[in-house]
Amino acid sequence: MSTRGSTRRTTRRTGRRGTARLLFDEPGPRGRRRIRIATALTVLAGLALAALALRQFAANGQLDADRWRPYGTWPMWRYLLEGLRSTAEAAAVSIALAMAAGVALALGRLSPSRWIRLPSAAYVEVVRTIPALLLVYVVLFALPRYGLDLPLFWKLAVPLSVSNAAAFAEIFRAGIRSVERGQLEAGLALGLTRGRAMQLIVLPQAARRVLPSLVGQSAGLLKDTSLGYVVSYAELLYSGKVLANYNHLLIQTYLVIALIYLVINASLSKLARTLEARQRTRPSRAVREAAPAA
Amino acid sequence: MNVITDHLGEFGDGLLLTVELTLLSLAGALAAGIAVAAARVSPVRVLRAAGMAYVETLQNVPLLVWLVLAVFGLPEIGVMAGLFTTATVVIALYQGAYTAEAIRSGINAVPAGQGEAARALGLTFVQSLRLVVLPQALRTVVQPLGNIAIMTLMNTALAAAVGVVELTAAANRVNLAEAQPIWIFVTAGLGYMALSAVVGLVTGTLERKLAILR
Numbered sequence: 001m002s003t004r005g006s007t008r009r010t011t012r013r014t015g016r017r018g019t020a021r022l023l024f025d026e027p028g029p030r031g032r033r034r035i036r037i038a039t040a041l042t043v044l045a046g047l048a049l050a051a052l053a054l055r056q057f058a059a060n061g062q063l064d065a066d067r068w069r070p071y072g073t074w075p076m077w078r079y080l081l082e083g084l085r086s087t088a089e090a091a092a093v094s095i096a097l098a099m100a101a102g103v104a105l106a107l108g109r110l111s112p113s114r115w116i117r118l119p120s121a122a123y124v125e126v127v128r129t130i131p132a133l134l135l136v137y138v139v140l141f142a143l144p145r146y147g148l149d150l151p152l153f154w155k156l157a158v159p160l161s162v163s164n165a166a167a168f169a170e171i172f173r174a175g176i177r178s179v180e181r182g183q184l185e186a187g188l189a190l191g192l193t194r195g196r197a198m199q200l201i202v203l204p205q206a207a208r209r210v211l212p213s214l215v216g217q218s219a220g221l222l223k224d225t226s227l228g229y230v231v232s233y234a235e236l237l238y239s240g241k242v243l244a245n246y247n248h249l250l251i252q253t254y255l256v257i258a259l260i261y262l263v264i265n266a267s268l269s270k271l272a273r274t275l276e277a278r279q280r281t282r283p284s285r286a287v288r289e290a291a292p293a294a
Numbered sequence: 295m296n297v298i299t300d301h302l303g304e305f306g307d308g309l310l311l312t313v314e315l316t317l318l319s320l321a322g323a324l325a326a327g328i329a330v331a332a333a334r335v336s337p338v339r340v341l342r343a344a345g346m347a348y349v350e351t352l353q354n355v356p357l358l359v360w361l362v363l364a365v366f367g368l369p370e371i372g373v374m375a376g377l378f379t380t381a382t383v384v385i386a387l388y389q390g391a392y393t394a395e396a397i398r399s400g401i402n403a404v405p406a407g408q409g410e411a412a413r414a415l416g417l418t419f420v421q422s423l424r425l426v427v428l429p430q431a432l433r434t435v436v437q438p439l440g441n442i443a444i445m446t447l448m449n450t451a452l453a454a455a456v457g458v459v460e461l462t463a464a465a466n467r468v469n470l471a472e473a474q475p476i477w478i479f480v481t482a483g484l485g486y487m488a489l490s491a492v493v494g495l496v497t498g499t500l501e502r503k504l505a506i507l508r
Contacts, residue, residue: 023335023336023337023401023409023419023422023423023427024336024337024413024419025413027337031337035337035338038336038338038340038341039338039339039340039341042338042340042341042344043340046340046344053371056371056372056373057371059371059372060370060371060372062370062371126483126487128444128490129444129448129486129487129490129491130448130483130486130487131447131448131449131450131451131452131462131486132448132451133451133452133454133455133462134451134462134465134479134482134483134486137462137465137466137469137479138475138479141466141469141470141475142469142475142476142479145473145475223355223356223357224356226356226358226359227358227455229358229362229455230455237356237358237359237362241362250366250367250370251363251367251370251371254359254362254363254366254367255363255367257359258355258359258360258363261354261355261356261359262350262351262354262355265353265354265355266350266354269350269353269354
């Protein structure tokens with residue numbers, strides 16, 4: 001990035017960050033008029049879109065107060081929050097399992113022994129290109145035929161862990177590779193075994209560096225728990241399905257559920273961004289270039 | 295093994311539908327992504343805010359929720375569209391949010407001098423974006439866009455959950471009829487792996503052809 005005087009001056013004057021200085025300067029009178037016109041047009045387009053949506057809702061009676069009133073009552077929310085708790089449970093267990101497997105796979109891929117390295121690499125490369133839903137179907141319909149009928153909770157948690165382990169493995173691998181070789185060598189020179197040196201010296205540093213990606217991937221896994229809809233595990237989305245079948249407030253129910261997901265995931269993404277911004281001030285840069293975009 | 299050969303037609307149809315879903319939603323995602331990324335770097339504050347709201351809203355709600363909401367909810371407010379069309383549009387809009395973020399990071403990677411030069415030549419915002427900045431930005435994000443393409447391929451499987459009979463749903467149907475899960479699901483998995491390999495190959499070729507060395 002260029003840090004020539006002119007660029008910096010522009011940045012300071014407009015007081016905006018990043019993208020702003022690339023495509024426009026501080027606008028002159030004509031530019032300001034154009035921006036005002038564009039603003040007005042955008043607002044009009046937004047209002048038109050909202051009006052259209054409201055008209056469709058109203059024309060089909062979906063705006064009637066008694067179709068929305070149930071969502072101001074406690075029993076409805078208690079039911080949905082129960083679903084949210086199941087979502088959180090499934091997510092927490094899957095995240096823990098997937099992360100543990102991810103660390104093992106990452107270490108496996110970096111192992112000096114070919115007999116560990118190749119199977120780990122194969123697992124990651126294969127699982128990364130198989131949809132989670134296909135794994136869910138395998139657990140739902142294939143395993144019971146071979147005598148393995150898991151409890152409902154695990155029918156969701158197992159495929160999610162299996163598929164996300166590969167993603168976590170790649171994140172951890174990027175983190176481990178970003179830790180300078182000298183760290184491991186210093187550990188070995190102190191007489192630690194390779195395993196102990198990894199555990200005590202390399203992994204803690206690696207985990208700290210990839211923390212934002214780990215939070216981002218966890219938020220992705222939380223979204224994946226909506227596959228409970230297919231499994232009939234009563235997490236948030238499936239609870240919504242049951243509720244909508246019962247009270248026939250289909251749109252209202254799913255909109256409320258979308259809103260709940262939005263609030264929770266937006267907070268998690270914000271956490272990831274905050275962590276990343278905090279790390280940017282630290283010296284370790286290599287990891288951001290090495291880590292895949294989450 | 296003859297479970298597969300007996301049902302080659304179903305697998306073929308499913309694979310074809312997965313490919314169609316993926317290609318159409320990718321095209322839509324690219325269009326939406328460019329539009330939203332342009333909005334997010336524009337000098338108009340309302341447009342920037344709208345672009346950000348789009349990305350945050352789409353990315354933070356699971357795709358399956360969007361699919362269920364669109365497929366079962368839209369008819370309730372009198373919007374009738376085919377199942378395949380609805381699924382394609384929803385996946386395109388969802389992936390569009392991720393595409394927009396990738397393109398925006400590409401725009402940020404274009405040296406500031408390029409934009410300044412474009413303005414010095416008297417190009418308007420849209421002209422400098424279209425003629426100078428975007429061509430360079432898109433070249434730098436071939437790899438991330440390839441990852442989004444693979445993610446889109448994986449996500450088309452969710453259309454099976456709302457009734458589109460693509461590869462995953464086809465495999466499930468064949469299994470319900472034949473009850474030989476191992477071969478059937480392995481075949482479907484191999485199908486996805488082959489498609490991802492093709493995406494990877496295309497991305498690699500594009501990357502080699504288009505990369506700019508800075």
